[in-house]
Amino acid sequence: MKPLSDLSVSEILALHSDTLIALRDRGVVRSGNNPTGDLAEYLFCKTFGWKQAKRSVKAYDAKDSENRRIQIKARRLTPESTSRQLSGFRSLSGFEILAAVLLDEQYQVQRGLLLPADVVRQKVKPDGHTNSHILRLTDALWDLPEAKDVTSELQATLGKL
Secondary structure, eight states: OOGGGGHHHHHHHHHHHHHHHHHTTTTTSSSSSSSSHHHHHHHHHHHHOOEEOTTOOOSSSEEEEEEEEEEEEEEOOOOTTTOOBBOOBSSSOOSSSSEEEEETSSSSSEEEEEHHHHHHHOEEEETTTTTEEOOOHHHHHHTTOOOOOOOOHHHHHHHOO
């Protein structure tokens, strides 16, 4: 295969499309959109044996063996975008656990976290513009006594894929 720098824009876009199709065929992503969120859901479910919710479910993304509802969120960090702000929470009552992951530019796991929803509700900030609540994955969240750092588990799963 030619180096990407030798490919035309059309060829690079076709490669991107083929990549998403291959990931969808393997069950890693469920759509042709940005793979960040789908990858996070797949990683957490694969790592912890959770059952992924249907795509139409709004308040949670998976359930664990105790039937707890889990909201899964991810943020991909790049040199151009270093914000750790997660996408907004439309509902703060539809889940018991937040599973969140920071990915680097190459989609490698930087940090992973499980956090009880009651802690999330204390830490979010309202955003009137989007009618949602916002949470930033600051390093301080990993230091909370209620937090569970799952970085190594997620890295191990991704390494096996």
